[in-house]
Amino acid sequence: MLSDIQSETPPENLAALAETHYFAANPPPKDLEKHVALARDFIDYHSAKGKRLVLITSGGTTVPLEKQTVRFIDNFSAGTRGATSAEYFLEAGYAVLFLHRQFSLLPFSRHYSHATDCFLDFLREGPDGSVVARDEDAAKMLHVLRKYRDARDRNMLLLLPFVSISDYLHELRSVAQLMRPLGPRGLLYLAAAVSDFFVPPDRMSEHKIQSTDAADALKKSTATSTRPTTDEEETFDNFDSSPAVPRSKSLVIDLDPVPKFLKNLVEGWSPQGMIVSFKLETNPAILVHKAKYSLDRYQHHLVIGNLLSTRKWEVVFVSPGSQDRWIRVPFRKDGVESSAPVADEPVDPNSLPDGEPEVEIESLIIPAVQDLHSKYIWTVEEKERGA
Numbered sequence: 001m002l003s004d005i006q007s008e009t010p011p012e013n014l015a016a017l018a019e020t021h022y023f024a025a026n027p028p029p030k031d032l033e034k035h036v037a038l039a040r041d042f043i044d045y046h047s048a049k050g051k052r053l054v055l056i057t058s059g060g061t062t063v064p065l066e067k068q069t070v071r072f073i074d075n076f077s078a079g080t081r082g083a084t085s086a087e088y089f090l091e092a093g094y095a096v097l098f099l100h101r102q103f104s105l106l107p108f109s110r111h112y113s114h115a116t117d118c119f120l121d122f123l124r125e126g127p128d129g130s131v132v133a134r135d136e137d138a139a140k141m142l143h144v145l146r147k148y149r150d151a152r153d154r155n156m157l158l159l160l161p162f163v164s165i166s167d168y169l170h171e172l173r174s175v176a177q178l179m180r181p182l183g184p185r186g187l188l189y190l191a192a193a194v195s196d197f198f199v200p201p202d203r204m205s206e207h208k209i210q211s212t213d214a215a216d217a218l219k220k221s222t223a224t225s226t227r228p229t230t231d232e233e234e235t236f237d238n239f240d241s242s243p244a245v246p247r248s249k250s251l252v253i254d255l256d257p258v259p260k261f262l263k264n265l266v267e268g269w270s271p272q273g274m275i276v277s278f279k280l281e282t283n284p285a286i287l288v289h290k291a292k293y294s295l296d297r298y299q300h301h302l303v304i305g306n307l308l309s310t311r312k313w314e315v316v317f318v319s320p321g322s323q324d325r326w327i328r329v330p331f332r333k334d335g336v337e338s339s340a341p342v343a344d345e346p347v348d349p350n351s352l353p354d355g356e357p358e359v360e361i362e363s364l365i366i367p368a369v370q371d372l373h374s375k376y377i378w379t380v381e382e383k384e385r386g387a
């Protein structure tokens with residue numbers, strides 16, 4: 001049992017033990033090898049050119065309730081932060097490896113995929129039966145299209161999807177390990193909304209969880225039969241006395257905590273890369289405290305804190321040895337300029353204008369991260385020169 005081994009293991013080995021156990025027990029996604037090959041080529045290509053490369057994680061992870069998954073637990077994340085950040089990182093000259101939840105927002109296409117009821121709203125019939133952009137959308141679409149084509153043509157953007165929490169962790173570990181040759185030029189920007197709880201495979205039902213007792217009769221009949229039966233070999237009991245109307249069952253879900261692998265990432269998977277994690281809270285009173293706690297526990301380089309209700313308006317940078325730094329988009333409400341709310345506290349959500357900010361906050365976050373990354377590279381290289 002893992003718990004027996006844990007009680008005899010020195011604390012420094014516990015993270016390694018949890019890693020071995022988790023990755024052995026939770027099978028990798030079926031495309032992992034294919035993704036690893038794509039990521040290796042992409043990373044080697046940019047590493048050879050001495051380029052900076054950012055791994056962005058984006059979107060939410062699912063928690064399957066069944067092995068043949070019909071039902072799963074999900075979260076709110078649409079991948080806006082990750083997809084938007086990817087565009088600004090490309091603009092800043094980074095190669096971008098975009099590890100995202102399948103069907104969540106993608107860089108560039110995000111401007112169209114979720115912007116109206118349907119992307120076809122941006123199109124109209126042109127002359128000779130062709131399809132063209134609507135006049136009012138054409139200029140912006142051309143601009144976005146050129147940037148997208150440029151990123152793909154110069155091999156600056158690689159998209160890799162995941163779905164479940166275990167897919168995500170397998171992909172993250174493999175890609176982070178491949179980033180080692182980049183040294184400090186590798187940046188890990190962890191914006192995905194990763195589940196904290198999961199159903200371990202040994203407690204997961206193989207088949208769809210039943211919501212009524214209608215199928216129980218199958219089991220009863222096989223259990224009373226004199227002939228040996230297998231699980232698959234199930235027959236109806238015509239003399240079953242159970243009620244004609246199947247009874248509904250309530251479902252109690254018992255979730256385990258997902259092991260925290262940030263320490264493994266910092267110390268083992270990508271020891272030289274700069275690691276930026278995000279911390280999401282809903283209670284403003286605990287945001288900065290939780291961000292500091294995370295930094296202290298995992299000893300990485302930057303935590304970007306954000307609140308669910310205000311995440312498009314402000315974030316806070318928490319990094320070792322520096323003052324907390326709030327980054328806010330400028331905004332006006334009822335004609336009043338509110339670009340300087342109480343500097344070191346979360347803004348009151350009621351003081352924000354309705355709708356979306358005019359400026360994307362990622363346009364302010366990425367230059368600030370880039371600046372810290374430059375300092376990080378310089379410090380690591382100085383140390384190497386001195387050694």
Ligand code: PAZ
Pocket residue numbers: 059076077078079080081082190191192193194278279280281306311
């Ligand atoms: O995907 P999105 O733009 O809707 O949300 C972004 C976010 C809030 C998931 C991200 O900024 C973040 O905080 N990620 C980390 C979440 C966490 O604490 O695990």
